[in-house]
Amino acid sequence: MRTRTKVAVGGVVGALALVGAAAVATAAVSVIVARKVLTPPSRREEDVAIRSVDLDAGLIVLESTADSRLPGEYSFWFTRESGHARVGEIVATTADSVTRRLLGVDSGDLLAARRGRLTGWFYLTxxxxxxxxxxxxxxxxxxxxxxxxxxxxxxxxxxxxxxxxxxxxxxxxxxxxxxxxxxxxxxxxxxxxxxxxxxxxxxxxxxxxxxxxxxxxxxxxxxxxxxxxxxxxxxxxxxxxxxxxxxxxxxxxxxxxxxxxxxxxxxxxxxxxxxxxxxxxxxxLFVRSFVVLLFKHPWGRFATGxxxxxxxxxxxxxxxxxxxxxxxxxxxxxxxxxxxxxxxxxxxxxxxxxxxxxxxxxxxxxxxxxxxxxxxxxxxxxxxxxxx
Missing domain, CATH: 3.40.50.1820 (Alpha/Beta hydrolase fold, catalytic domain)
Known part of the structure; x- marks a missing residue:
């Protein structure tokens, strides 16, 4: 009987430990999400790889992503946003690359760049x-x-x-x-x-x-x-x-x-x-609920800033x-x-x-x-x- 009781108690303690660990993990993830939403980024991710650039032909070959496959004209930022170019229509695609018209380079050395990011804001001033x-x-x-x-x-x-x-x-x-x-x-x-x-x-x-x-x-x-x-x-x-x-x-x-x-x-x-x-x-989904609590309550400021x-x-x-x-x-x-x-x-x-x-x-x-x-x-x- 004592052995069974010990096993039962041990199971409860173990379950409570798992619940506690899950709660701590959820709180930690919620804090990360909340801070990401609220904190202005110091650097934007350059999420598109540059395969090649041909300035004479006015072409740029980019890694195939959801953004690089979009038809239309876009800004292309590179070298930690110190460089800016404008890209236009798609002229060719492969399984892993997209070739687009290069409409112009406003700043930076595009030939030396390896990655960049596409944005919708096309004009600078x-x-x-x-x-x-x-x-x-x-x-x-x-x-x-x-x-x-x-x-x-x-x-x-x-x-x-x-x-x-x-x-x-x-x-x-x-x-x-x-x-x-x-x-x-x-x-x-x-x-x-x-x-x-x-x-x-x-x-x-x-x-x-x-x-x-x-x-x-x-x-x-x-x-x-x-x-x-x-x-x-x-x-x-x-x-x-x-x-x-x-x-x-x-x-x-x-x-x-x-x-x-x-x-x-x-x-x-x-x-x-x-x-x-x-x-x-x-x-x-309850991560969202905890994020909202962090936003709404005074004690949340210790986590969100x-x-x-x-x-x-x-x-x-x-x-x-x-x-x-x-x-x-x-x-x-x-x-x-x-x-x-x-x-x-x-x-x-x-x-x-x-x-x-x-x-x-x-x-x-x-x-x-x-x-x-x-x-x-x-x-x-x-x-x-x-x-x-």
Whole structure:
């Protein structure tokens, strides 16, 4: 009898030890995920190998990846982002390589590079668009944040403005692809930076707030536009910039001047985005729940580095859909690969009265313009015409 009791007790102790170890492992993984989401990257991964470069023929051969196989025109960064080139159409493919047109090398020694990364933001400054522009500073609570101001093509009255807000881990050039459409439609474009993006001032904790505090810098941009005569403002948000402009729309004192919102590959609900990333990495779903706890509670700051908790529920605009009352254009690819389109679609279903949804396929995250420029620009142009 004693032997059986000892075996039973030993089994319970062993089971409890396994449960405890699993809990510790889950907590550790959750901390890693939370910090990765919140911490601005110091270096971007160069995830595409360069097979060969022929400058005379204007060709570059890249390793075959999901991004390198995408049709269209893209930026190609190399040598730790000190080098930049632009690549165009695909001219040949093999099982493990893709040959593309090399449209130009803006900086760096591409011949010496071995790896790089493809991005959607094709232009580096408004000068690449061949338009007049002005560098301005936006007075934010943290200090001056640089921005570009691009006047409308027609001169206009200066009453209609578009404020362009980039996404996570990138900078303001990402949004330049939309500027020509707004410029042609008579809008002054303000292309902004915001806290912790590498151009605007840093916060003390140097952490992203997923839009929950970045919106304050967009509010400052709205104040700047109003001081220059803006009476109608369209907010344009890319990826995390989508979450940021929705916060600005609903929390800014200048929200009454917003006549519409354009969302490109947006984060409409951070819970859905976190769920997707957890599944993508084949982690247990309760990792997401623990990550959310780390974001929401004061004690989480010891793991995340956040100066103060995030109101993650306030960032869910599927649940908050009834609070929205301005026309919204959403452009999203169903195979985004980073931010799932499910929340964008759910918002369109919840508010068909104000949401126009443009569904793409194959284009991946924030590369819709690159993949199908004519359709992307046409969708925004038509929406602006209806906005009136």
């Amino acid at each position: 408004p000068a690449d668009l061949g338009v007049a522009f002005e560098g301005v500073d936006i007075a934010t609570p943290l200090g001056d944040a640089p921005a570009w101001l691009v006047p409308p093509a027609s001169g206009g009255t200066g009453e209609r403005w578009a404020i362009h807000v980039h996404g996570r881990a990138v900078r303001r050039p990402e949004t330049l692809r939309a500027v020509p459409i707004f410029r042609e439609a008579g809008y002054t474009s303000l292309v902004v930076s915001y806290r912790n993006d590498g151009e605007a001032p840093r916060t003390d904790d140097f952490r992203y707030a997923l839009g929950d505090r970045e919106w304050v810098d967009v509010d400052a941009a709205m104040r700047f536009a109003a001081s220059r005569g803006a009476t109608e403002i369209v907010l344009v948000g890319w990826s995390m910039g989508g979450a940021t402009v929705l916060q600005a729309l609903t929390r800014s004192t200048f929200g009454d001047r917003v006549t519409g919102v354009v969302l490109e590959s947006p984060v409409v609900d951070w819970i859905a985005a976190l769920d997707f990333q957890v599944r993508l990495r084949r982690l247990p 956040l100066a103060e908790p995030l109101d993650i529920d306030r960032l869910d605009f599927v649940t908050r859909a009834r609070e929205l009352d301005r026309p919204i254009l959403v452009l999203h690819s169903d195979d985004d690969g980073f931010v799932p389109s499910t929340a964008s679609r759910a918002l369109a279903v919840a508010r068909p009265d104000i949401v126009t949804y443009e569904a793409f396929e194959t284009a991946r995250h924030t590369k819709l313009w690159n993949f199908d420029r004519e359709r992307w620009e046409g969708a925004i142009r038509a929406w602006l015409a209806r906005l009136g």
